[in-house]
Amino acid sequence: MNTHSDGPLIDSFGRTVSYVRLSVTDRCDFRCVYCMSEDMTFVPRAQVLTLEELGQIARAFAELQIKKIRITGGEPLVKNNVLKLFDEIGAMPGINELTLTTNGSQLTRMAADLKASGVSRINISLDTLKADKFKELTRTGDISKVLAGIDAAIKAKFEKIKINAVILKNRNHDEVTDLVNFAIERELDITFIEEMPLGKVSDRSREEAYYSSDRIKEDLAQSFELIETTESTGGPARYIKIPNTKTKVGFISPHSHNFCSTCNRVRVTAEGLLLLCLGQEHSVDLKRVIRANPGDIEKLKKTIRDAMSIKPEGHDFDITAKPIIFRHMNSTGG
Numbered sequence: 001m002n003t004h005s006d007g008p009l010i011d012s013f014g015r016t017v018s019y020v021r022l023s024v025t026d027r028c029d030f031r032c033v034y035c036m037s038e039d040m041t042f043v044p045r046a047q048v049l050t051l052e053e054l055g056q057i058a059r060a061f062a063e064l065q066i067k068k069i070r071i072t073g074g075e076p077l078v079k080n081n082v083l084k085l086f087d088e089i090g091a092m093p094g095i096n097e098l099t100l101t102t103n104g105s106q107l108t109r110m111a112a113d114l115k116a117s118g119v120s121r122i123n124i125s126l127d128t129l130k131a132d133k134f135k136e137l138t139r140t141g142d143i144s145k146v147l148a149g150i151d152a153a154i155k156a157k158f159e160k161i162k163i164n165a166v167i168l169k170n171r172n173h174d175e176v177t178d179l180v181n182f183a184i185e186r187e188l189d190i191t192f193i194e195e196m197p198l199g200k201v202s203d204r205s206r207e208e209a210y211y212s213s214d215r216i217k218e219d220l221a222q223s224f225e226l227i228e229t230t231e232s233t234g235g236p237a238r239y240i241k242i243p244n245t246k247t248k249v250g251f252i253s254p255h256s257h258n259f260c261s262t263c264n265r266v267r268v269t270a271e272g273l274l275l276l277c278l279g280q281e282h283s284v285d286l287k288r289v290i291r292a293n294p295g296d297i298e299k300l301k302k303t304i305r306d307a308m309s310i311k312p313e314g315h316d317f318d319i320t321a322k323p324i325i326f327r328h329m330n331s332t333g334g
Contacts, residue, residue, distance in 0.1 A: 053291075
């Protein structure tokens, strides 16, 4: 029987937190324009959580009745020996869902092992189907590796595979129909994401590049019948179905359709900061607690529980203003 200290995490607004996004690295083999600046400074490795520390944090959350852990980055699959962490979390009692967000570049060599470790769902970022546009958006990426990675994930037979696409006006907004057709052909889901105003970008105006979920839906309605649904995967996406396909189309809309009232998640950065909100700076330093109290999981759990009192009601994203959040998405945890 659970003691009070191991009961569910409930914030001061009555929301139960059941989902943690755990970033294992701020490094990535891509430099996507909406995620990083062109000349990035990464966290010194000594300041990044070790695999053992990441495992301890995951165990603490599992004992606090967290049901879902998503491993993120940067690009999580570039972290040395990261499969060890997937194996550890995949075997933890109480974790019903172990998921991954990846750029897909490493999946040809790792998809089968990830499936064997207990990963059930995988999100793969793909913002364009054009090789030259892909290179432009990622600065360093090779689309052929990602497409091969998607094929490897399909072959590994994950319970669910979803494409994530960040849509920018005059960059890739004209590809939303092609991206949905790509998903339909492979029986995948796809989610379109409004750009998060995190960190400073130099290649464009965020306001100018903003393309709302409603406009994407209008574009898709020219080619598809769209059926509204109340389905949820426990995250912020709203979904529609396309008849006679196995594909759901999701929309994550931090600007046009705020989802804060149902927020059930927190993030842990690669440096060990527990972020209580994607769009606010409220945080608690879990790394400091772990390194000052080696092996003391009860101290760690108490710190996490106490942090629920400062989880804010919502974010204040404003694409017309200078960024209120100066950390880039790669250091936030995708």
